[in-house]
Amino acid sequence: MDTFQVAVRVRPQNQKELLNQSKSILQIQNGKQIVFDPATTESASGHVRQKNLGFSYDYVYNEKSTNTQIFNEAVNPLLDKLFAGFNLTVFAYGATSSGKTFTIQGSQSEPGILFQSLEQLFKRLQPDQTLKMSFVEIYNEQINDLLNTKNVNLQLRDDVNAVQIVNLTQIKIESIQQTFLLINKAFQFRQTQATGENANSSRSHSILQFDLQTATNTVKFLIIDLAGSERLKRTNCEGQRMLEGCSINKSLLALGNCLSALCRNNSYVPFRNSKLTRILKETLSGQSKVLMMCNVTSSDLQYEDTLNSLTYAQRATYIKCQSKINIQSIQLNQTELNQIIQQLKEENQQLIQDLEKAKITQHLEDTTELDTILKELIESTSLLYLNQCDRKYLEFENNTENVKKIGELQELEQLALEQSKQLKDKLKRFTTEKAQLKIQNAHSKIQENKLSQLSILRGKIIEQMQNINAHQKHVIIHQQEVFEQLSQLAAVALGESEVAPLIKQFKRAPKQTQAQQAKSADDLMLSQLNTQQINTTQNFTKNINICEPKRIQTLEKWNANASRVKIIPGLTRKISINKYEYENQLDELTSQLNNMSGSIRRK
Numbered sequence: 001m002d003t004f005q006v007a008v009r010v011r012p013q014n015q016k017e018l019l020n021q022s023k024s025i026l027q028i029q030n031g032k033q034i035v036f037d038p039a040t041t042e043s044a045s046g047h048v049r050q051k052n053l054g055f056s057y058d059y060v061y062n063e064k065s066t067n068t069q070i071f072n073e074a075v076n077p078l079l080d081k082l083f084a085g086f087n088l089t090v091f092a093y094g095a096t097s098s099g100k101t102f103t104i105q106g107s108q109s110e111p112g113i114l115f116q117s118l119e120q121l122f123k124r125l126q127p128d129q130t131l132k133m134s135f136v137e138i139y140n141e142q143i144n145d146l147l148n149t150k151n152v153n154l155q156l157r158d159d160v161n162a163v164q165i166v167n168l169t170q171i172k173i174e175s176i177q178q179t180f181l182l183i184n185k186a187f188q189f190r191q192t193q194a195t196g197e198n199a200n201s202s203r204s205h206s207i208l209q210f211d212l213q214t215a216t217n218t219v220k221f222l223i224i225d226l227a228g229s230e231r232l233k234r235t236n237c238e239g240q241r242m243l244e245g246c247s248i249n250k251s252l253l254a255l256g257n258c259l260s261a262l263c264r265n266n267s268y269v270p271f272r273n274s275k276l277t278r279i280l281k282e283t284l285s286g287q288s289k290v291l292m293m294c295n296v297t298s299s300d301l302q303y304e305d306t307l308n309s310l311t312y313a314q315r316a317t318y319i320k321c322q323s324k325i326n327i328q329s330i331q332l333n334q335t336e337l338n339q340i341i342q343q344l345k346e347e348n349q350q351l352i353q354d355l356e357k358a359k360i361t362q363h364l365e366d367t368t369e370l371d372t373i374l375k376e377l378i379e380s381t382s383l384l385y386l387n388q389c390d391r392k393y394l395e396f397e398n399n400t401e402n403v404k405k406i407g408e409l410q411e412l413e414q415l416a417l418e419q420s421k422q423l424k425d426k427l428k429r430f431t432t433e434k435a436q437l438k439i440q441n442a443h444s445k446i447q448e449n450k451l452s453q454l455s456i457l458r459g460k461i462i463e464q465m466q467n468i469n470a471h472q473k474h475v476i477i478h479q480q481e482v483f484e485q486l487s488q489l490a491a492v493a494l495g496e497s498e499v500a501p502l503i504k505q506f507k508r509a510p511k512q513t514q515a516q517q518a519k520s521a522d523d524l525m526l527s528q529l530n531t532q533q534i535n536t537t538q539n540f541t542k543n544i545n546i547c548e549p550k551r552i553q554t555l556e557k558w559n560a561n562a563s564r565v566k567i568i569p570g571l572t573r574k575i576s577i578n579k580y581e582y583e584n585q586l587d588e589l590t591s592q593l594n595n596m597s598g599s600i601r602r603k
């Protein structure tokens, strides 16, 4: 049995996915293999992508698989190992709303693997063994005690082999009922919020630990429900939710980096980069049996997320660490000894096979390592371009509310950039012709990703520009009409000699700009957004206000006549109004013009 096992679970499509008639992009081939975007798939948008990527794992579960089936096949055998003296960690990974919490906690009718494990723990517990429990969450890089809510922001302390959480509450548990109550209460304190994708999204990583103790030995069983990896755009998160999202993504990226280093057997593994990876150091460095439950949906609405999760999980399958039995001073009965002997035999067999493989296929291992690095490079550059394009679009929107998001995206870009740089450095040692060819292919793929992200960005910007232009065009046409009416009224109030130059200036302005600036149809349309024209309009309305006394004078003269007819040179319409209509119209038109100028400027 491998020390690090990976199971993938595909959840049934949810209401949103069904309503959108989304297509399935996953094809489960057997209990161990899955094809992403198989050759026959067509997405909801009709666009055929067909990456046709095959992945294999220790277990693959489909939409109909139940928590009980998963527990019996993947978790229960690991509990044997726990009782034989091995530490054990089960963690759920996946995008937001992919079903992690459902797998761990389950529902009333379908208890998750946590509750099923608990039943087994109590069933197998020997009189000389005790069980203790602790429960924390990591929220925004802060560790909070879920068994004592006053105990927040706990610190970590490095011991020889493990990292300890200082002042952590540990409660001795003696019955299932007592433990259920404690856990259910603790869940209420866990940070959850509604996001665009999940009405009850976990915003923290939760780590539940059971210590199985005898007089001489302690083994640990960790059940971890990670917060969902998320693309900030998809979850529509802002403010606090967005900060949480960034912190979640950062710690998951740190975990991914540790997994990569482990699968390449690097001597240095960057555990210290996040609280999550510091806590998991003991688990991941071979002192624990590990089951990673990777949750995904088959819907093509989550195309990128599913691909990312499957790739992340695939990387974990390369980890070949040897778990050590957790011996302090251990007294084992015959059955336990037999189990350990069997375990050691299996591992020994595995080692012999690995050694043989290593001797014969040294260069193949190099190729595998190169493949892994290139795969990660493609992933991290894709993430980089995605973030860059998201940021560029926010910058284009030029909205003050975006400033914070832009800063956060820049931070993520920086991380992805650093990771890509490190990976590129690693590529330098692969110098054979075959390796160079692979590297060249990967670079073409990276370039392709970049171009496709840029073309999406370009499409979004053009669409937005067209919306803006259509709006501006409409406002300008309307503005000209209003201006014309206003000119006539103003001429009555101010006299033609004062108004005529302003009218001339107003009418001439667009021609100058068009001639100077228009290079294409788009430019021509944009040139109508004429600052000079707006300025003239504003001056014009200002003049009318400044000339208020003159206007009153004119109006007084007007009293003598009940109505008046006037034609202004250069304007086509006649006006025939009385004093009150005149005043009302002038006020209304002036304010309309001001509003429109403001509207154009804002756009």
Ligand SMILES: Nc1ncnc2c1ncn2[C@@H]1O[C@H](COP(=O)(O)OP(=O)(O)OP(=O)(O)O)[C@@H](O)[C@H]1O
Pocket: 010, 011, 012, 014, 063, 094, 095, 096, 097, 098, 099, 100, 101, 102, 103, 198, 200, 201, 202, 203, 226, 227, 228, 229, 295
């Ligand atoms: N296998 C499944 N069968 C039925 N319903 C499921 C399954 N998996 C998930 N769901 C439902 O999908 C929704 C989202 O699942 P869940 O909350 O477990 O996602 P999550 O990955 O924990 O999300 P987040 O990271 O946002 O906390 C829930 O309503 C859950 O009941």
